[in-house]
Amino acid sequence: MPELPExxxxxxxxxxxxxxxxxxxxxxxxxxxxxxxxxxxxxxxVSGRTIESAGRRGKYIVLRLDSGDYLTIHLRMTGKLLLAxxxxxxxxxxxxxxxxxxxxxxHFVDLRxxxxxxxxxxxxxxxxxxxxxxxxxxxLSASTLAAGLxxxxxxxxxxxxxxxxxAGVGNIYADEALFRAGIHPQRPANTLSTTETERLLxxxxxxxxxxxxxxxxxxxxxxxxxxxxxxxxxxxxxxxxRRTGAPCPECATxxxxxxxxxxxxxxCPHCQT
DNA sequence: ACTTTACCCTGTAAGC
DNA sequence: TGCTTACAGGGTAAAG
Numbered sequence: 001m002p003e004l005p006e007x008x009x010x011x012x013x014x015x016x017x018x019x020x021x022x023x024x025x026x027x028x029x030x031x032x033x034x035x036x037x038x039x040x041x042x043x044x045x046v047s048g049r050t051i052e053s054a055g056r057r058g059k060y061i062v063l064r065l066d067s068g069d070y071l072t073i074h075l076r077m078t079g080k081l082l083l084a085x086x087x088x089x090x091x092x093x094x095x096x097x098x099x100x101x102x103x104x105x106x107h108f109v110d111l112r113x114x115x116x117x118x119x120x121x122x123x124x125x126x127x128x129x130x131x132x133x134x135x136x137x138x139x140l141s142a143s144t145l146a147a148g149l150x151x152x153x154x155x156x157x158x159x160x161x162x163x164x165x166x167a168g169v170g171n172i173y174a175d176e177a178l179f180r181a182g183i184h185p186q187r188p189a190n191t192l193s194t195t196e197t198e199r200l201l202x203x204x205x206x207x208x209x210x211x212x213x214x215x216x217x218x219x220x221x222x223x224x225x226x227x228x229x230x231x232x233x234x235x236x237x238x239x240x241x242r243r244t245g246a247p248c249p250e251c252a253t254x255x256x257x258x259x260x261x262x263x264x265x266x267x268c269p270h271c272q273t
Numbered sequence: 274a275c276t277t278t279a280c281c282c283t284g285t286a287a288g289c
Numbered sequence: 290t291g292c293t294t295a296c297a298g299g300g301t302a303a304a305g
Contacts, residue, residue, distance in 0.1 A: 001298060032281090059299080076299050078283085093283090112282045114299070154276070163300080171298065221285075221297060262278080263298065277305070288294080 002075040004136070004168030005211035006224050006232065007059050010081050013227030014054035014063070017083055022050045022101040023065075030095040033108065035118040045119055046071060046098070058132045058167030062125070070120045072128070073108065079115030082107045083227050132167040137208055140166055142198045149189040149197065156192065156200075157185035158261040169204065172217055172241050175266045177203040179240045184272040185265045186258070210234070240266040 002010070026043045028034055036042045049065040056062065061081070063071040073081065084090075086103045096108040096117060108117060120128065133148060134140040148165040149156070159165050160174040169177070178185050180203035183196055192200065211217060216232035218224045219242070225231055239249050244257040248268040258265050 003299095074299080077297075110282095111284070112297090114282065116300090152275085158276090161299085219297095261276090264296090275305105277303105279303080280301090281299105284297095286294100286296085289292090 001077055001170050001172065001219075001222055002079065002216070002224055003059060003170035003173055004056075004208050005173070005214075005234065006216035007056050007061060007075065007168070008212050009216045009226050009232065010075070011054050011056045011061055013083075014051075014061070014081070017104075017227060018063075018100065018106060019051050019054050021104075023047060024099040024101055026099070027097045028095070029090075029097075030110075030113055032113065033095040033110065033115060033117055035116050042119055045069065057129060058135070058163055059170070060128070068122060070122070070125045072118045072120055072125070074116045075110075076112075076114035076116065078112045078222055079108065079110040080225055081227055082109055082225070082229060132163055133165045134167065136166050136168060136201075136204050137212075140201060140204075142194075142201050145201050146192075146194065146197045149192060152189040154189055155186045155260050156183060156189045157263075157265050159189040160204075161261070161263065166204075168208070171263050171265075172219075172238070173204070173207050173211065175241045176239060177207045179266075179268060179272060180207055182272055185260060185267050210237075240268060242266065 214234040253270040
């Protein structure tokens with residue numbers, strides 16, 4: 001499940017290999033991937049446009065085109081952006097192909113078809129930006145986080161997954177950050193003390209920043225890979241996520257798993273209170 | 274206004 | 290061995 005560190009890894013690859021290139025044409029193999037009813041209009045609008053910059057907002061990849069519009073890509077569960085030679089046949093599950101002007105193609109590959117690509121005007125991008133909470137690595141303070149949690153009675157784990165509270169955290173890093181902060185995932189969000197909120201913010205930033213340096217987490221089923229097909233290296237450092245029954249790295253108590261808001265949640269019942 | 278549930282999808286693994 | 294079922298979960302829309 002690509003989250004902030006995985007999306008950031010892809011964006012850095014795009015900055016290196018795709019920014020400055022011009023899109024020659026686009027081919028859509030699975031129409032629902034493109035969030036626009038008129039696919040022909042989408043193809044016309046991106047064709048001939050140069051990619052001026054690559055950025056990230058939450059889990060969204062944002063490519064600015066020289067038309068002033070923004071190509072946004074959300075990988076959701078199994079989406080991948082891959083750079084391929086123009087002569088290479090698309091691999092299985094390829095949904096959209098963008099041909100570039102340097103004999104390469106940008107392939108959007110997505111086994112489960114949840115990923116979405118949209119072409120947004122500046123005002124639409126601003127609306128998307130406004131819907132999302134702060135960026136945890138650059139724009140989130142403890143007081144802002146506290147304010148976002150204060151009115152929520154839902155479990156803190158569920159609050160961390162709510163992209164309007166903060167943007168970019170998914171199931172892996174929510175569990176990892178709560179373990180690092182020593183906070184039980186089922187604690188109501190509005191019961192965290194000031195100290196706990198500060199500890200949670202520090203844990204989130206540490207867990208996310210470290211995962212970025214390791215180029216994200218590649219799990220056996222989601223198989224996240226970067227733009228050039230490279231796996232992440234963070235999976236060997238997970239403390240609780242998908243380690244049900246394994247000893248807690250701090251106290252050796254077996255890690256437990258519960259379902260919270262329809263999501264698997266992993267924690268140490270001794271260290272997290 | 275907040276919270277929960279169903280849905281979209283396919284491959285893998287477990288159960289009978 | 291072969292079929293059926295559960296599970297993985299990000300975001301959105303609908304229901305509560």
